[in-house]
Amino acid sequence: MKEKILIVEDEFIVANDLKMILVKSGYEVCGIAASVEEARILIDAQKPNWVLLDIILKGDLTGIDLAWELETKKIPFLYISANTNHSILNAVKETQPYGFLVKPFRERDLFVMLDIARYKYSVENGNLNNDISGKPSSKENKKIEIIGKNKKLLDLMQKIEIVAPTETSVMILGESGTGKEKIARLIHSLSPKKAKPLVVVNCAALPESLIESELFGHEKGAFTGADTVRIGKFEQANGGTIFLDEIGELPLDSQVKLLRVLQEKEIERLGGEKTIKLDVRVIAATNRCLPSEVAEGRFRLDLYYRLNVFPLELPTLKERKEDIEDLAYYFLHKYAEKAKRNIRIISDHALRQLQQYDWPGNIRELEHLIERSVLLATGNEITAFDISNDIPSIKKENDNEILSxxxxxxxxxxxxxxxxxxxxxxxxxxxxxxxxxxxxxxxxxxxxxxxxxxx
CATH class of the missing domain: 1.10.10 (Arc Repressor Mutant, subunit A)
Incomplete structure (x- = not known):
């Protein structure tokens, strides 16, 4: 049975072109509405499976107003709009659409976005046939330990179990030091691609002049100094997973090229003419607020939605206070064994220090503190930690209030x-x-x- 799509767009030529594109590709367009009032009538009469929604419409109500009604009716929708300013994007994000396509766009972009939206909708509603035959045994899972019992962390693990066996792109969000790379490695280890490579790319560390060569490779003689053929990171990850860490650091020119590779699933080495087909699962990560980056013109909206199919947000260590003791002992045993030191205990006073600290560097900061403390300990117990910034010490001028x-x-x-x-x-x-x-x-x-x- 064909999926029924309702187009809500006030420009007739745009709406009609969109209808012809969809019908030619096998979709059923159950109507075109130029206003929210017209859309309401068609929604009640036609019961569409999906709604393609412009933001600025005829009348006093906008597409965002209609989006809230669609969310109540459990009808999935995507925005198709030329409006990308900061306030619009914030309002759009709150309605939780399944995609946002910027006009003008290519036909291929439309169908990629629809495919992503359907897949995301299926995952969220449990309609996927998650064949987890590629899932490693419990023995293999122990290679990547996730320590903790915090509710946010447990909810995150449930989402990982859902998405890991699929081909879905994943966006890992979280502050520096929360363990984004470890989560990426866990997802790869639970996927059918676990026997193939996981290639990690730190986008922030790529020199701007060499990004294309690093990601997609180059042929001999492609530029001055290219004395040999170079296999790029995507080609190295073929059949497996590529983890694009700090994706928000990529310059706009490189974002355009990355988007093409993700859409076409093929690359050409720099200076080459041969097209290389790819089978690569993409996991990206950032500690930036990408919607704000999009609004300020530093990150492409179409790339954001292409990567942000299944977002996973990692809690900060400050939000996981109940896990601090378990994490501290995990790192204590790890580094005591590595240093060949017989240190097995953290005193109650030292544990209280850990609980009272805010952990701006998150788990990475805790790990480094434990490693350092193991090396400095004089007995078989850590009795105190040298955390110099855990006590506020500066007062406001002309005020007795202490600032944290x-x-x-x-x-x-x-x-x-x-x-x-x-x-x-x-x-x-x-x-x-x-x-x-x-x-x-x-x-x-x-x-x-x-x-x-x-x-």
Whole structure:
């Protein structure tokens, strides 16, 4: 049975072209509506399976208003719009669409987006036949341990069990140090591609002039210094999984080329003419707020939706206080054995220190602290940790109130942003003034709830 699609678009020529494209490809278009009022009548009469939704429509109501009604009726929808400013994107995100396609677009882009949307809808509603014959045995699973009993972490693990056996693209979101690469490795180990390579790419570490060569490879003589053939990261991952860490750091030119590879599932080496077909599962990760990056023109909206099919958000260590003791002992045993030290106990006082600290560096910071403490311990017990920033020590001027470390950091970042006229990165930007990378600053702003409206 054909899927019925309702088109809600106030420009007749655009809507009619869209209808012809869909009908030619086997879809049933059950109507075209130019306003929310017209759409309501068609929805009640036709019961569409999907709605393609423009934002600006005839009348007082917008596509976003209709989206909330569709969400109540459990009818999945995708936006097709030329509106990509910050406030629009925030309102769109709240309605939880299954995709957002920017006009104008290619036919192929439309069908890729529809395929992604249907797949995501099936996963969320449990309609996939998840053949997990490729799932490793429990013995193999022990190679990648996820420590903790926090509810957010357990919910995350359930989502991983759903998505890992599929081919779905995954976006891992979380602050630095929360374990994004470890989650990527777990997903790969639970997938049918587990016997093939997992290739890790740190996008932030790629020199801009060499990104295309690093990702897609080059032929001998492709450019000055290309003395041999180079196999790119995607080709190395063929048959397996590629993990694109810090995806938000890719420049826009490279994003265009990456999007083409993801859509076409093929590459051409730099300087080559041969097309190489790919079978690669993509997992991406970032500590940036990508919707904000899209709104500010630094990340392509179509690439965002292509990668963000199945988002997984990792909780911070501050949100996992009940897991700190288990994690601390896990790292204690690991590094005591590695250093050949007979240290098996963390005192109650030391554990309280760990519980009272805010962990801006998350699990990575805890691991490094335990490793250092094992090397410095003089007996068979860690009695205290050297955590220098866990006690607030600066007061407000003319006030007896003590600022927490987080409040101090937030106040300082806000002052620098004001001095930079709201500019986050680039010459004269806040990141340059603070002498930290833009990605680190964005991560801190997200953690401290610093939004564009503040400055």
């Amino acid at each position: 470390m987080a409040d101090m950091e937030k106040e300082h970042i806000l002052n620098v942003l004001k001095a930079a006229n709201g500019k986050v990165f680039g010459p004269g930007g806040a990141a340059e003034m603070l002498k930290i990378s833009p990605s680190t600053l964005y991560s801190k702003m997200k953690k401290l709830n610093i939004k564009q409206g503040y400055f």
